[in-house]
Amino acid sequence: MSRRLSAAPLAAAIAFATAASAASGPTLTIYGADNDALFSGAAQGSIDAGHAVVHEQRALTLQPGAHAVRIAGLPATIDPEAVAVGFGNGSGITVLGRRVVLANGSAGGALAGQIGRQVEVTGNTGQVLASGTLVGADDGGLTVRLADSRIAVVRDYASVLLPPGAASGGSTLLLDVDAKSGGTRDALLTYSTSGLGWRAAYTATLQSGGSCRMRFDPQASVANRSGRDYDGATIKLVAGQPNLGGGRVRMYSMAAAPVAAEAAPPMPVQGTLGDYRSFTLPGAVTLPSGTVTLTPLYPAQDLACQRQYVLESGASFFPPTPNTNDYGGQGYQDRPVASTLSFSAPEALPAGTLRAFTLDRDGAPELLGQGTVNDTPKGRQVSVQLGESFDLRASRERTAFHVDIKAHTMSEAFRITLSNGGDVARSVTVREHPDRWREWTLASSSIKPSKQTPQLLEFEVPVPAHGSATLDYAVRYAWTADDMK
Secondary structure, eight states: OOOSOOHHHHHHHOEEEEEEEESSOOEEEEEBOOOGGGGOSSSOSOOSOOOEEEEEEEEEEEOSEEEEEEEEEEOTTEEEEEEEEEOOTTOOEEEEEEEEEOTTSOHHHHHHTTTTSEEEEEOTTSOEEEEEEEEEEETTEEEEEETTSOEEEEOSOSEEEOOTTOOOSSEEEEEEEEESSOEEEEEEEEEEESSEEEEEEEEEEEOSSSSOEEEEEEEEEEEEOSSSOEEEEEEEEEESOOOOOOOOOEEEOOOOOOOOTTSOOOOOEEEEETTEEEEEOSSOEEEOTTEEEEEESSOOEEEEOEEEEEEEEEOSOOOSSOOOOOOOOOOEEEEEEEEEEEEEOSSOBOSEEEEEEEEOTTSOEEEEEEEEEOOBOTTOEEEEEEEEEEEEEEEEEEEEEEEETTTTEEEEEEEEEEEEOSSSOEEEEEEEEOOSOSOEEEEEESSOOSEEETTEEEEEEEEOTTEEEEEEEEEEEEOOGGGGO
């Protein structure tokens, strides 16, 4: 079976049929993407990132016998090896081969998508070099069948005039078919393409008051940088991590049935797709190329949250043998303290970006910071680092270190000093990772640890406004002679 359509047989024997507009709205399954270029207004044109599978029905006008069908209006970012066309059982139509003419190819490659159309080829001074049916196009020149059936090969030309509506602005599929009879037939076109992707966009607006409360608004952010518009589409968003191989963007709202002002907007229907989560958007959706569309993922709601100020030192792994080297103890001076926001996931949260806002004294919401949310099952804890506190600083120094090789023991002590230049007292979560050896015990501490695991010591240290606080602690390591081998 031929996999390519050659220009020579087309010139001699093949009649052409043009694909009509889609008979019904397409269905898009769009996978999660973390490529910032897809969602950025700074990037221009089509973006080779993201992944989607598209199913759309096309009404094709066919001729009896072997001929080629042009299916235009495909995305510029289509995967040419992942295109399938089906006419259904008993249709009497056999697909002999296909060729995808990519939108971003050479001039000859772009014109190959116009084979079978009437063209007028002109020279540098505007003179007509050839007028007729385009039967071949490559970087070497154009092949045109004239009105008297003679063939003209044009190599040096200035422009090619096409009939109205000929240029699709995307890729084109040339389909070699053999039909038992002519007429209009419905074809199901399925293909994979990049240039489409989605991620969650979470907004958390902190509420005033003593306890941490926030208004949590989950949205789905859907980017279309494929070079093709999708109108009246059914959209399914997939959350998870499947192996997929290797000016300002305008915002468009979803095309959905109107609802009363008091009613809540329709929400996506959540389901499963193999190992992944799926969210089918309500109603028909319009995704113009070069846009990012926001639509609700879950209803907005008020949630309890926790604001934490975190200072972390050390590593969460152990060496293969006890590390007795005196390397200075990883001290530091004037280190900023991280500002974090954490909460329990009220639903299954797909990966995305959380932006946290707080109300300023004038009542305007101002950005506190933003961070990444990973795929999180319902009920799991979400923690996002928003930035670094302006008023909180920390220093760390080693105050003791002793190794007794014969006794197979080692001890190390640290002092951590926290300062607070703000008007409000803060509690700082200090996370220390004793990482010289896997067998260790806490020998002493000036503050009782709030959490202790084989890889972590955690302390809650209160720091007064315009003041400072100190944490002293010591750990003792022990091993056997076999551990040093």
